[in-house]
Amino acid sequence: MLQLNNIIYKNKNKMILNGISAEVKQGDSICLFGPNGAGKSTLLKMLAGLIEPDQGVYKQDKLTSKPVGYIPQQLALFPNMTVKDHLSFYKKMTKQKDREFIEAMSNALSLNEIKKKKVEELSGGMARKLNLAVGLIHEPDIIFLDEAFVGVDLAAKHDMLQWLRLLNEDGVTIVLITHDWHVIHHLAKTLWVLEDGRMVDQFSIENLPQKAEEYKLVDSPLNKMFAVQN
């Protein structure tokens, strides 16, 4: 579906992605994991096709004809508009005709209960759920989530995880960035570990217990990050 071969990405001569090779297949659910500044957000943007490499090859399977779903760290919402207005606006903008999908998503994310509220009246967690809904309204085949669960309480997190898992079970591909082990345990099938712009490891979540033991011995911030994985 997506292929990266020996990708180099620099910003003003600073190496940000340093020789990344990786592949994303349909139905994957991948978490990009690593310390602050490792290059996760940059790699996510590259996978989503939002930035281009300085060197190396990026290939996107043309079978993925629909625009990707990219949920940025920042909320992309209008303070004065209600939840309902957001859904109608983005429905129209993306030419989404499938009312049932929007209804199912609104139910799953408990948005119907708050549809008359304006964004400025929403809690942080509610706003995150709406941000997710508008980013997914066109039913993308592949979803990129950059820290989409920050400040979300357990109930809202439950709703978001259930919905994303359902989409993933239907074959939708997910690539996400999170430092939240709860989210990783419930959503990720594979972990890509990044450090200093390099891909240092890729492994299946089933191997996490052994990997966590290995990482406790490494001399880098990764040892602390894996130490708290339970």
Ligand SMILES: Nc1ncnc2c1ncn2[C@@H]1O[C@H](COP(=O)(O)OP(=O)(O)OP(=O)(O)O)[C@@H](O)[C@H]1O
């Ligand atoms: N527009 C930019 N200009 C200059 N440097 C940048 C720019 N964007 C990112 N960087 C640098 O690239 C490196 C990787 O940044 P990136 O945001 O991809 O890392 P990250 O792993 O997502 O970090 P975090 O977990 O803190 O969000 C960092 O050192 C950052 O300072």
